[in-house]
Amino acid sequence: MLDTMKGLKRTHYCGEVEGIGSTVTVAGFVQRVRDKGSLMFVDLRDRTGIVQLVFDDTTEPAVFEKAKQIKSEYVLMAQGLLRERESKNNDIKTGNVEILVTDLRILSMAQTTPFEIVNDTKTNEELRLKYRYLDLRRKKLQDNLIMRHRIAKTAREYFYDNGFLEIETPMMMKSTPEGARDYLVPSRVHEGKFYALPQSPQIYKQLLMISGFDRYIQLARCFRDEDLRADRQPEFTQIDLEMSFMDVDEILELTEGFIKKLMKDVLDVDITTPLPRLTYNDAMSRYGSDKPDTRFGMEIQDLSDIVKDTEFSVFSSAIAAGGSVRAIVAKNAAGVLTRKEIDKLTEFSKGIGAKGLAYIRWHDDAPNCSFAKFLKEGELDAILSHLGCEKGDVVLIVADKNKVTLPVLGALRLKVGKQIGIVPDSGYNFLWITEFPFFEWDDESESWLAMHHPFTMPMEECLEYLDTDKGKVRAKAYDLVLNGIELCSGSIRITDPELQERMFRLLGLTDKEIEEKFGFLVDAYKYAAPPHGGLGIGLDRLSMLLCGADSLRDVVAFPKVKDASELMSQCPSAVDDKQLEELHIRTVVSEE
Amino acid sequence: MLDTMKGLKRTHYCGEVEGIGSTVTVAGFVQRVRDKGSLMFVDLRDRTGIVQLVFDDTTEPAVFEKAKQIKSEYVLMAQGLLRERESKNNDIKTGNVEILVTDLRILSMAQTTPFEIVNDTKTNEELRLKYRYLDLRRKKLQDNLIMRHRIAKTAREYFYDNGFLEIETPMMMKSTPEGARDYLVPSRVHEGKFYALPQSPQIYKQLLMISGFDRYIQLARCFRDEDLRADRQPEFTQIDLEMSFMDVDEILELTEGFIKKLMKDVLDVDITTPLPRLTYNDAMSRYGSDKPDTRFGMEIQDLSDIVKDTEFSVFSSAIAAGGSVRAIVAKNAAGVLTRKEIDKLTEFSKGIGAKGLAYIRWHDDAPNCSFAKFLKEGELDAILSHLGCEKGDVVLIVADKNKVTLPVLGALRLKVGKQIGIVPDSGYNFLWITEFPFFEWDDESESWLAMHHPFTMPMEECLEYLDTDKGKVRAKAYDLVLNGIELCSGSIRITDPELQERMFRLLGLTDKEIEEKFGFLVDAYKYAAPPHGGLGIGLDRLSMLLCGADSLRDVVAFPKVKDASELMSQCPSAVDDKQLEELHIRTVVSEE
Known part of the structure; x- marks a missing residue:
């Protein structure tokens, strides 16, 4: 008893x-x-x-x-x-x-638990997820959720103090799939029709600005039906913000104030503001990434001018085709980066789109150069001197279109950086990336897509290229990056309904599609809108980084696994036929 | 330009x-x-x-x-x-x-708006909902949403200060339809399977107590696919709470602290605590309602003892059948409640289940009694004297099973109270209703349902009636009522897995259903759970009452209308076949 x-x-x-x-x-x-x-x-x-x-x-x-x-x-x-x-x-x-x-x-009283409740558990994650309520008894997970609570609390305090109102927007909304797949909810009352769960409250928060609420915040649940990678959850939470009468600089400044307060209140870490900023173009050419980890150097260097006259056709033809020859220098890495390791890096580079990898490995007295036989006298020295390369260093070189050289070297930089131990475990390097391209060319669909979203305002000075040179159109879009991870993404929005319709058309929407999907939004802007912009800060990722957790699953109370199922309650699950009948749907299950 | x-x-x-x-x-x-x-x-x-x-x-x-x-x-x-x-x-x-x-x-610049943006608008609601973003420019709606923001802010502050952690629970969960219909979300990865949107985070918050989080809060979106009445929305927000190591009294006391602070901070109104409490049985016999408006009297009085020997068979047979004869007295109402008005009240009573309505109208010198001819000398006087009835009063009497007399008189009390102007417009009468019945008999399905939910703890002294007299089993369940509207509902939970399984069985679930739907929950309790309980406070209703708004639509930024559609974006809507195909479903639309 x-x-x-x-x-x-x-x-x-x-x-x-x-x-x-x-x-x-x-x-x-x-x-x-x-x-x-x-x-x-x-x-x-x-x-x-x-x-x-x-x-x-x-x-x-x-x-x-x-x-x-x-x-x-x-x-x-x-x-x-x-x-x-x-x-x-x-x-x-x-x-x-x-x-x-x-x-x-x-x-x-407790039965014997299927695993011991200790902090440094060796139990496999699947079993722990099945008994999530027991795993959550571990101090580590408890501390993570407490930290997450404090982060959310600090966000609300900061933005409330700055005049933001928390306003709830619908979770059952209209399906307007643009980026990712929508999760759908069949309607019982309206036969054959569906609601969608929000990918973000984007449209509603813009409407709230049109309504004059001036500053909006919501810690909003968002849903994307994508194939899950290790660091994704089908539902996630965003510190969602929108504000009126502010341009890029003011929005970034206000957000920096939050980051500064957050780091101080939650981790007692002092962050210097303003945070560094890089344009997208600079980030790409220096780090080969729009979310560079700037805790270490090893920046990408351009060799094109140095090698443009070489007889090594891999280099010269890349340059002639409008591409470039670029390199990173791994200092004092010749010991770790053996020929065998470099071969692996070559395979890695090919796997992500490079045709090959040229290298110079200066281990012994003389540098060992993979393309030495193509070089005239003095050319190797010119390269080494341009790169500031010394004995002990390894140079990795990619020659191709910029679309290939930069991301491949960006990925190599990260990989090699970890391999040779120059990526610090600690430190918080926040960084703004600005002036993102508006359009991005999609090879698969052979069309221009919106890199951010179709409501993003192009920079005024780029409007002239809208019809003539889409690749040149930069947008008033910005991301906040922490240690190489995108934490937050935002933009100034288009408030001119004519420009908005034009952008929809440039993105390939027909007039009918514009009317059906976004008619009410375009209409709304016809009744005047304050200039406005905003951003979404990923609460899950932010929590993961601030907790020092390895996975989003460690900062979500009841996470789903890669196949979007929850192991504890075993959902999704079959439902009664009666439920489906009431919803006017039938399942179509393949025969295998 | x-x-x-x-x-x-x-x-x-x-x-x-x-x-x-x-x-x-x-x-x-x-x-x-x-x-x-x-x-x-x-x-x-x-x-x-x-x-x-x-x-x-x-x-x-x-x-x-x-x-x-x-x-x-x-x-x-x-x-x-x-x-x-x-x-x-x-x-x-x-x-x-x-x-x-x-x-x-x-x-x-703005086009001419389809209606003028003024506070006291005469424009019909449908047009205003279509242009919700313009309607939201009105000061009234802006003030309502600002008030709602402040209420939510105060709730968080109060409960955070009392050690509650805000923890997010999944929105895509397992379908376990018990009370209302679930909204379903088809899975793309798992053919033929579905998630459900939460009707409340009930199960998850109980699991969080089992995990030892001790005090949980979440401002949680909840979903119910019910036929919408004027005061319902398919999605609504709940200030959702759960706490460990506390019994009913402590939970009510803590909640009262919130109500007191909220009324002071938001409306500058002082509320005296502890708030009054009534058991469910007392509330029913005095007010004929489990959510009585106590801003006025006109309580129900029992006449059974007085009339039990009368020859008026309507009365005597009701009593003989185990029912009762009960009355309300409308003081000084004989002028307003004419014979014609009383006839209307009779129709109203029949419409909600009464067989008829007896009355005594004392307008002129002698009381006019609808059943006078059945009374012996002195019986009318005895009734009038028992009721404290005076000249000018009207007595309304219902004789039937208690299941009929009480709710009918409760409804008459409200209706007549408004009719004769004794329901104050102002005032905030908070009231706890406690000791709800655990079971409620459902005539339609001819079975016992859980009045609150199946996780509610019966009162210890009632456990003996579980098998023998279900109607007698009271539960550790409580509601908070404000001016006749249910604001909040909660209970202590069952923490004994054997008792939980037993209750599921008493509610008609088969062992297979228990295992499939709630197996993981019953299992969880086998690893020990602190005593715990909680409640959910309806944020929408609370906001409506504190704003003095007439409708939930006036405190929700983008509400849905009765048929669960949103007039602005026109959702729900048809979606692409490709989307349905990916989700392994097909619509089944009726032919008409």
Whole structure:
């Protein structure tokens, strides 16, 4: 028979007991029992920490007998005298005290758990996800969710203090699939029609600006039915912001204020603002990435001018075709980057689109150059000198269209950086990337897509290229990058309905599609709109980075796995035919 | 050609300009233009209020000329000298000042709006919902959403300060339809399977207690696919709470603290705590409702003892069948409640299940009693005296099973109360209803359903009736009622897995259904759980009541109408066949 709480009320959390000599009441889960015959110790755990309960020869026999029944993970409430501990444990906050228990309640008993609830678990993730409610008892996951709570709290405080109103937008909205696939919800009332779950509250927040709410925030759940990679969840949360009468600089400045406060409040780390900014073009040519990790150097260097007259046709033809020859220099890496390792890097480069990888490895006295036989006298020296290359260094060179050289070298930079140990484990390098291209050419569909989204405002000075040279059109779009991971993405929006319709057309939408999908939005702008822009900050990623977690699954209470299922409740699941009938749908299951 | 903001930065919101003699910059929408030739006034509006812009003979000609183009709803930015106004307007905060404009920017032009943006609009709601973004420009709706923001903010502050952690639970979960219909989401990866949108995060929040998070809050979106009544939305928001190691009293006390703070912070109204409490049984017998409006009296009185020996068979047979004869007394209502009006009330009562309505109307010297001819001498006097009835009063009597008499009289009480003007417009009568029945008999399915939900803990002293007398089983469930509207609902949960399985079975679930739908939950409790309970507070309803709004649509930014569609974007809508194909479903549309 279980006890009740009757007559007891918790006075302290386990990790926060204080007041030696006073009577305290705590409650929690049993972490560990040490039974030494006439002396018993029980570590009691709650979300704040652990406190030691003691039962000894002064303990009432009935209480002592009950204590003997305690096992791991039982839920207890205990009242007793807080006293100094004989053998102190400096590893935990309350390691200097213990509670000599006078009233013990066993509130719930536990079966043996399928794995031990310890921080450094070796249990495989699948089993832990099945018993997620047990895995969530681990301090690490508890701390992560507490940190996530604090991040969200800080975001609300900061933006509320800056005049932002939290306004909820619909979760069941119109399907206007543009980027990713929509999750759909069949309507029962409207036969054959569907709602979509929001990929983001983009359209609604723009409408709120048209309505004059001036500054909007929402911690918004967003949904994308994409093939899941390791760092994606089908549903995720965005600190979603939109503001009126502000241009790019003011929006970035306000956001930086949040980052600064967040890092201080949550991690006690001082961040210098303004944060560095790079244009998209600069980021690509220096780091081969629009989300560079700037915690280390090894920037990409352009060799085109140096090698443009070489007889090595791989170089010269790339340049002649409008491409470039570029390199990174791995300093003092010749020991690690053996010929064999370089061969692997070559394969890696080919795997991501390069035709090959040229290199210079200066391990011994003379540099070993993969294209030496094509070089005239002095050319190698010119290359080495241009690159500032010294004995011990390795140079990796890619020659191709810029669309290939830059991302391939960007990927090599990251890979080699880790390999040779120059990517720091710590540090928080925030960086704005600005002036993104508006359009991006999609080889598959052979059409121009919007790199950000179709509501993004092109930079005024680029409007002239809209019809003539789409690749040249830059947008008032910006991303915030932290240590090579995109944290946040935003833009100034188009507020001129004519320009908006024009952009839709340039993106290949027919007039009918524009009307059907976005008619109400284009209409809305005809009734005047303040200049406005905004951004979305990925709360899951931000939490992951600030918690130092390896996976989004470690900062989401009930995550889904790669195939978008949840292992604990086993969803998605089959439903009753009656439910489907009411929704006017039928499943079409393939025969295999 | 439109202007840009270049060189200007807003210094004040319109409703907050201050510092006479200084230069200020404001931005907003044009509420009104008054053109008096060489003198022009423009009322500029933002979410904080209105400020008057002035253009006069000292205004630079170029600026003046531009001002002449301004029309209603244009978006402007304006800089100028803040000065005292000659003709003051005491109706608005900034009615004593005006801005003599020196720099004017027309940032966006507006077509003529389909209706005028004024607070007391006469435009029909359908048109306003179609142009929701324009309707949201009205001060009333803006103030409502600002109030809603403040309510949510206060809730977070209060519960965070009390140790609650905000933890997000999945929106795509397992379908376990119990109460209402689920909204379903077809899975692309898992053919023929579905997610459901949460009717509430109930199961997840209980799991979080099992995980030891101790105190959980989430402002959670919930979804119910029900036929919509005037006061329902398919998606709504709940201040969702769950807490460990607390019993009913402590939970109610903590919640009262929130209500007290909220009323003070948001409306500056002082509420006395503890709030009054009524058991479900008392509420039913006194008010005929489990959500009584206690702002007025006219309580139900039991006449059974007085009339049990009467020859009026309607009364005696009702009592003999185990029912009752009950009455309400409408004081001084004989003037308003004419015979004709009483006939209407009789029809109304029949419409909601009564067989008829007996009455005594004491308008003239002698009371007019509808069943006088059945009464023996003295019986009418005994009734009148028992009821404390005086000349001028009207007595309405229902005789039937309690299941009929009480709700019918409860409904009559509300209806008559409004009719005779004794329901105050103002006042905030909060009230707890406790000890709800666990089971409720459903005539349609001829089975016992859970009145709250199947995870609710029965009161310990009622466990003995589980098999023998289900109607007698009361639960540790509680509702918070405000002025006759249910604001919040909660309970202590079952933490004993055996009892939980037993309750599922008593509710008619087969072992297979229990395993399939709730197996993981029952399992979870086998690993020990702290005693826990919680509640959900309807944010939409709370906002509606505190805003004094008539409809939930007035406190939701983008509401849906009765048929669950959104008139602005016209969703739900048809989607591409390709989308359905990927989701392995096909629509089945009826032929009519």
